[in-house]
Amino acid sequence: MDQNVVLGNNAGAVDKKHIQGLHRSPQQNLCPIDSLPFEVLGLIFSCCFLAEDEDIHSPHPRSAPLVFCNVCHYWRDIASSIPALWSHFRISVGGRSACMLDNLKWTARWLANSRSLPLAVTLDACLLKMLPFPGRTISRLTLLQPFNLDPPENPYPGDVAHCVSELTSIHYRSYNHTRSLSRIEAEWLWWVLTEALNLRFLQWDAPLIYEPASKDGQWRALQRLCISSPVHTGTAMDILCDLTSLKSVQLELKGRFLPIEDLPIPCAALTSLTLSVYDGDVSFVEMLESLTFPALRTLDLTCRSLLISPLDRLTEPMPAVLSLVARSHAPLGSISLTLFSMREDQVVQLLELTSHSLEALSIEEPDHSYVSEPPLTLTDHLWERMTRREDSAETHLAPHLTFLSLLKCNIQSTDGVLADMVQSRLCPAIESLYISSLNGERHLADLERLGQLFAEGELEALRCEEERYCDTDNESV
Template sequence: MTGHINNFSPEVMQEIFLHCSSFGASAVPSRRSAPLNIAWVCSSWRNLALSIPDLWAALEIGTVRGCVPDVAVLLHHWAKLSRDRPLSITYNLPGNNLANYRVLSAPLVPLTARLQHVHFRLEPQFYLSLLCGQPRIELPLLESLTLASHDALMLWVPPLGSVVNLCQCPLLRRVVLESIPHVHDAPSEAIFYRSIDMAVNINWSIVASLKIVEPRLCAASAIRILAQCTLLAECELSVGYNSVPGNAMPHAVLPHLTSVSVEAQPAPHDQGTSGVVSILNALTLPGLKTLVISAGWVLNEPVSATLLSLQQRSHFLLEHFSLSGSIDVIPLGMLFLAIPTLKTVSLHPYDQSIYRSLLLLLESPWPQNDKLLLPHLHSLELSAHALGIYANSSGKLQYHMVLDHDVIHHYRRLSNLRSPMLFAMLRKRFRGSPNSKDGIVQLKNVTLRTFRSSEEVGCGDDQGLQQAWIDDDDEFRALQSTVQALKQQGIIVQFPVELID
């Protein structure tokens, strides 16, 4: 094979080499992956590989056989081979307690003018000396930055006054912040539930892609950050509970935002209401195409009504929608009526009793126009909880053994009601079925997911005994033949089971 490849011109070989190294964002220094595996094939390949600077413009630093390699040597070697090319450097050492951490960031200092993409997946104390040092480093080419920590207990406290100031990075467009000591856009006491002295200052007005995963970030701070992100195109927020009055926060119109994901993740021992509703109430998003909401488990939280209000003032036409948490079916139906452009829908209600009205909503014509909702829907995912599965205050699914016969009877009754309504809904939406409705797109993918406990799986290998959508196992086996027939028509129906510890 090598001989045939060597018949190609150097230009073609160079394109092949670059293609081999383009599968990952950063190159791991290993003989099993590009570019080192290319250089080890033969001398001609090695000479050609060493002459291609773009092949060495990305580097990922991680543990090798449990040890951290000599970072200074690696960076010097890659920087020399990449010549003057912009660099992508990733430190992938999450949760690694290193005895001598200074060697991690110090060798980067001579290269700061060339850094284009920098990803620190390690604890803040290992990069703080670089980003908070004096004099300030210059990062004129920096386009994307990741600061990700896995120190959930925050045992390390940064020195007083530590500030990561990135406001002077004119090209910084992509930012990922995960569990860092402090996300700073106002006095610390207004941002977190407890004051932490490290700060990250960013010129939010030029950021196009933003991801923040921080349970101590309250809704008020998230809204203030979003209000400054006038060029934002995609956003993922995982924030703490703590809602704010609607008149206390600025309202943000983000015309370029096409994809939003908002998740409520309360900090340990936190009590309160989800900040998701506060964030959605503060936004107008006319260009939105994808919306993912996970609101946690807060009783009587008006998530569905809030989404309807968001659509009414934004007039967006969604294509992809996912909702987890407390679901109110009536405003959800009004939302679906307002956005007939939806192509994919995923619904994960924590209150399983709503399925009777939800399946009826998807199966019956809307009273005002005698048409089914979501005429362009081609992918639908619904989730069901097996007996004993419930969502805690943060939305995390847990299992409690159920011994109460009344609870068991209630669960069985809901299952018996759900099965026939499920079949009725599917028949209406499968084109070619005698009961299908004209004017709607045929469903192509249907995923009916079951969450159940790993402790309750020992009752047999039959999938019908594991899933919670069809109450009777004989009925499930009969359905399997229908599923196979539908598969021949290009319709995929799945009943995956996910286990909860």
């Protein structure tokens, strides 16, 4: 029977006699399970979730009855008849979940029992015809384009189209970024995007069919936007300026930027900004100089290197970042700068600008073995400015900092000064510390004391690794 297999593999050791007793008296078993509170039922069912199957095809145990219905037909009867267990129903067909096509009967039963419950639908584009939803409200729609399947002639019927105006979330994902969308696919998807007037979340993991634009009031309710394909810098500016309800944006920038006369432009609602740019891109710097983010809480910038020398680089992005932070006066709680070249005084200035709100700082220098410039060198000056001193009236930098990650930096401080800084900040404490360039010989005391703090529980996470760098003469330092 399928009950022992699932429970034995996922819930640990189970009394065999107890399982057999449940199998012999299924009708007696329905009543007590059915009478349990919904929270307890959800906890029981979640034990049947296979962690290794947690991908985009697998529904989350708290939002879909699909996993629960696969335990056995007794639990399936319960799961499909209690719609109040879930706030949304996620249906996935195709791929590893293709077996669900054999379960359309109990799926239809669940849909009938769920009445007006909003649906979160995940569908392979080529199989959309198999699960029509006439008269139902779909709030979240995820469309998956299989990697090795050619698009059908007409993959998108009108059964989902009627509810487009009610959609609040759309996620389109293509497993094959080299295959262009067919004309029918592109036209249908673009129609969905333009007609979804109540859209609040849009994630696009595929080549762009058109440059996104906001015309005639569309997407005015959009709050979260994530596009994995490169977007022109000018288009990104239009998005940030026109979509005034945006709270979170994740974009990869390319192309030129056309300067705007009325500067700077405030993006009052934005709280999270994630941008990926190219090293030395003048348009990115000009874009940063054109905007302010007074409500920004999270800033995540990645500067991908073009392997150009400092003499050939058109501009350095770090001064523009500092100017943006200073101009915005935002309550920044998290800053991540990946593959940015910077100096120690710029790190100190960044901490000074965000000292009263910063809780997490992550800096990763580029690989300097490919460029003829020194890495970020950190000395006693930074650690002393961050050290909390009882006998000093001067406030130390970033007193609320709990996460610090410094990767591929050159640590040239005196042995023990870093540990002094960490040990002095116990209220609140730096809970997570990641440094990839502590030399085991020059920083023996630092490593020993930091390890002791980790062993005593003062540091929840600690990673210190040794790396070697080369100067301009390719000599080991």
